[in-house]
Amino acid sequence: MLQPYAPHADPLSTMADGTVKQINPFTGTEVWTVPGRGHRPLGVGGPEPSPLNPTHHGRYCAFCEARCLETPPEKARLVRDGASWSTLRRIDPEDIGATVAEFRRIPNLFEIVSYGYWHHNYGYTMPPAAQEHRRRYLASPAGREHVLRVVHQRWSASGRTDAAWDALTLEEKLAEAAGFFGGGHDVIVARRHYVEGATHDHQLASSGTMTPQEHAAYTSFTVEALKDLYDANRYARYVAVFQNWLKPAGASFDHLHKQLVAIDERGVQTELEVQRLRANHNLYNELAVDYAGYHNLVVAENDYAIAFAGFGHRYPTLEIYSTSPRCRPWEHTPEEIQGMSDLIHACHAATGAAVPCNEEWHHQPPDLDLPMPWHVGVKWRVSTLAGFEGGTKIYLNTIDPWNLRDRVVPELQRLRAQGAIAPSIRIATECRCRPNSLRYNPVLRTD
Numbered sequence: 001m002l003q004p005y006a007p008h009a010d011p012l013s014t015m016a017d018g019t020v021k022q023i024n025p026f027t028g029t030e031v032w033t034v035p036g037r038g039h040r041p042l043g044v045g046g047p048e049p050s051p052l053n054p055t056h057h058g059r060y061c062a063f064c065e066a067r068c069l070e071t072p073p074e075k076a077r078l079v080r081d082g083a084s085w086s087t088l089r090r091i092d093p094e095d096i097g098a099t100v101a102e103f104r105r106i107p108n109l110f111e112i113v114s115y116g117y118w119h120h121n122y123g124y125t126m127p128p129a130a131q132e133h134r135r136r137y138l139a140s141p142a143g144r145e146h147v148l149r150v151v152h153q154r155w156s157a158s159g160r161t162d163a164a165w166d167a168l169t170l171e172e173k174l175a176e177a178a179g180f181f182g183g184g185h186d187v188i189v190a191r192r193h194y195v196e197g198a199t200h201d202h203q204l205a206s207s208g209t210m211t212p213q214e215h216a217a218y219t220s221f222t223v224e225a226l227k228d229l230y231d232a233n234r235y236a237r238y239v240a241v242f243q244n245w246l247k248p249a250g251a252s253f254d255h256l257h258k259q260l261v262a263i264d265e266r267g268v269q270t271e272l273e274v275q276r277l278r279a280n281h282n283l284y285n286e287l288a289v290d291y292a293g294y295h296n297l298v299v300a301e302n303d304y305a306i307a308f309a310g311f312g313h314r315y316p317t318l319e320i321y322s323t324s325p326r327c328r329p330w331e332h333t334p335e336e337i338q339g340m341s342d343l344i345h346a347c348h349a350a351t352g353a354a355v356p357c358n359e360e361w362h363h364q365p366p367d368l369d370l371p372m373p374w375h376v377g378v379k380w381r382v383s384t385l386a387g388f389e390g391g392t393k394i395y396l397n398t399i400d401p402w403n404l405r406d407r408v409v410p411e412l413q414r415l416r417a418q419g420a421i422a423p424s425i426r427i428a429t430e431c432r433c434r435p436n437s438l439r440y441n442p443v444l445r446t447d
Contacts, residue, residue: 011291011311012401020400024312025287026273030393031312033400049200060193063255068096069146070153071189072109072180073137075228077101078221085217087224090133093143101191102214103221108185109154112261115179122235122264126182130232134181138174151176184233184262188222193255204254206245207359208349212342212422219341220334222258227330229262230366236262238270241361249356249381258359266365270372273362277370284373285436289321293433297401299408300346301431302424304339307347309401309408314389315358315379316399318347318408322374325439327364329374340374342422347378349421350411356381371440 013021018035058066068074076089079099088099118124126134137143151173155165165173179185192205207215222241229239243258244250251257266274277283292298292308300307304324310317320343324336332340344359351357358379364372382398389395399407409428415421426432 011287012295022312022397022401025291026276026283027269027312028272029312029314029395031314031395031397033397033403049202051200052194052198058193061253061255063189063253063257064193065101065191068101068104070150071104072107072150072177073133073143073147074101074104074106075186076105076221076225078103078217080217083213085220087221090129090136093137093140093146103191103218104189105221105225106187106189107180107183108187108259109150110157111179111183111185113184113263115183118184118233118235118262119178124233124235126178127232130182134178137181144174147177147180148173150180182232184229184236184239186225186229186260188218188225188258188260190218190256202354204353205256206348206353207243207256207345208351209353210345212345215345216338216341218258219344220337222260223329223332223337225260226363229260233262235264237367238263238266238365240267241363243359245358246356246381249358249379266368270362270365273372274368274370277372281371282436284321284375284440285438288319288375289433289438290435292319293435293437295401297405298428298431298433299405300343300412300425300427301433302339302342302422302426304336305343306431306433306437307343309404310377311401313377313379314385314395314397315381315383316397316404317380318351318378318404320344320347320376320378321438323438324374327372327374327440328366329361329363332374340376342425344376344378346412346415346421346425347408349415350408351378351380352411373438373440 011023011025015021020033022031022033023029024031058064061067062070073093074091076087077091077099078085078087078101080102138147152165155176156162190205195203195205195209210218226239226241230236240261240263241258245256246254280286289306289308297309297311298306299309299318305320305322307318307320310319320340322332322336322340324332326332326336329337358381360377360379361374362372362376363374383396385395412421412425412427416423416425416427
């Protein structure tokens, strides 16, 4: 009987010449780091920085705060009053300018999984609150004009003609906007395009340029949206959460934003993890956090989460694991969300705004009966897959986990000394992590 391919059991091995071979313990992905290939600048090369035109402030791209009518109607916005934050839901068109949105939750204009997909395949209809928002928004002349303008923008971008648009009735045109109110692909958009006081166009506002408090609000707002998407669509088996930073990492705009996409499958990554998790409920302790600790790859921790240099990834990856006994982000306490946010923020700050990266969230799906801790990967998109990878399915990662650790730890120490990251973070040798530090396993839980 033909046996399936089985990779080497040890996730990390170092050859005599210094080549590091990595096996992802969850997916089986094989990665090599060859000596001498990792000593390259990480940031995106480009033209010399240009001075910013102050008259363009707030209007640099379609995600900017002064161009909010170029995006679909908001589902929610997060506003700030001193040290307090509050969520305003389903803003009426007349109230858009009444508050300053630090973060906006808007539908994606070009959905990966559309409202029509859910409606035609499952009979899904938008929930009553979304229907009421749609009715109220379209009853306003300003709201109807806004929706028609954005729908026409998408219509034109897809290559359809104005003549075909003009042939539609008003009802047919408005029907094109159903996903704006009941869709399952949302974007969380930050207010700033550039850092406060920026003078040149290389001073982009990234996750790492926020304060820890701002980033915690950003994370909590995303968690709220994650729960909302599950609550709104009983057919959604998983909601993917990710952030593409800079165009080499897949971003349409160099403006900070996260995306959430409801899908009717768990996804390949999650299914591969589930297969292994069924055989070993302590998988994430043994083959992630514990393994990183035994190999001195932990870069930081706090009382609620731990970060380490990951292994077996196609790109250099910092991994952040929640140590909460609760596995779904929306079931975490505010302190636990803050703890995760602080380490994610610190990893972005240590990475730097010039490095393209993806932030990918993983969590226990609602229909899963196995413990899967909330964990996040920050992947540095500093190399391009080529023919060798395509032909062998062995991926060349230019930075091995120890090199990644050695780049990140001194930067974290510098940032903490400057007060740029949360002071509660313990870095590298200060960490107190012990075996089985993840408390998600039912055998280990004490609550």
